[in-house]
Amino acid sequence: MTILTSEVDTRSDAFKRNAEAMRAQVEDLRRRTEQVRLGGGAASRQRHVSRGKLLPRERVRALLDPGSPFLELSPLAAMDMYDNEAPGSGVITGIGRVSGVECAIVCNDATVKGGTYYPMTVKKHLRAQEVAMENRLPCIYMVDSGGANLPQWPEVFPDKTHFGRIFYNQANMSAQGIPQIAVVMGSCTAGGA
Template sequence: MALHYSSPFMELSQFAGWELYDEEVPSGGLITGIGRVSGIECLVVANDPTVKGGTYYPITVKKHLRAQEIARENRLPCFGFSHRLTGCRSSSTSFAVDSGGANLPRQADVFPDRDHFGRIFYNQATMSAQGIPQIAVVMGSCTAGGAYVPAMADENIIVKSQGTIFLGGPPLVRAATGEVVSAEDLGGADLHCRTSGVTDHYALDDEHALVLARRVVANLNIRKEPQVTMLPPEDPLYPASEIGGIVGTNLRKPFDVKSVIARLVDGSRFAEFKEHYGATLVTGFARLHGYPVGIVANNGILFSESALKGAHFVELCAIRGIPL
């Protein structure tokens, strides 16, 4: 609902967690992708509460960190929705959260290392320092590490009688001090908007929070400079429907990968790199929908010459900022 009404959504890392654990963890328990909020490109990260209560498996952490890496590289504002969040959590460009924190049976692979859970908070802080906006929308409970997310955000929104932010909830307070306090009095919208100042915008309900969220993004004053030289998109000279006939169903039967490339790229134009060296790896430049791209495609068994050729080409694309 936060995305622009006409915005497509490009989902990322859909197969994270596939057959990785004994139990099913669809998409790693996390949805990530790119869409537009108020006309501005944002990276969406959403916890899936139907997967072990939205808890973080090791693959969930890796997927979240990858989303933040994409946000950093492309300077996408970090815009997060928090529903019922307990335990460590962080925001990425645009995410919906309903998380139970770390998956405790696997916490040894979630918490301690350099690129584990804590890295999410580090990334949030450093991206904010780099001028990449971090925005949080609190629609539920943000407890323990999850409370850091809205507190560290550049701008945040909390929903009345629904959103809460505290390190320890009412049961923990009662166990530690004997004091009985409600979640709303301990860390609700009225407390944080009127007393503590942790939150910036007071939403009456979820729909109002989304309206405020879109307004916040609209006021970011972001003007994205074009990072590539664009050309008008062209259709390939040959129909893409022919690819099935070229590749076929027999995986042991070789095919010419250049025939596949000719049915994918704009105008079927492909500027091959090192055409006569390491011929079992095809490399070169082309355009897709007007965007420049580098293509690396194996065309048989790879030899040392092929590997050297591929490494050289990848370095060129990295220097020139051309996606592969």
């Protein structure tokens, strides 16, 4: 077997500067990801729980096979957009195992502006559907949404990646025999339906 020897000098000043810069970037990524995982903030989370609801990430975890992984897609979508009022775009998307089957999961986060859809929420939802179509993964939608975010509605509907495309994709996947399952867990207004 050929042994590859590194020519990287781990004792050089340049290496140490780069390593420290990388550590700082990784720490920033961890901090931002953890911030997104909290959803809409403490008051919103408390209101959600006081209504007897599981928090969105608890819902996803309860859906998955015990001990199985969840590959989250686009957790930092909408970062530094919309005055930071839509962490994670207000929706959790990813791939997880349910009853032994890999599935695409889309879970509205009602702690973020009532689970309403911003333009980036639509794009994130559509990306999860695209992954599902390409890999023929059943889709499970955990719905708790007030539909389109009204101040953002002009940007939610205008082009190919608009809100209506979600339903178009659902119909096409269903026609292709890819299961489409919706679990209504709260509000199911307009497009949220």
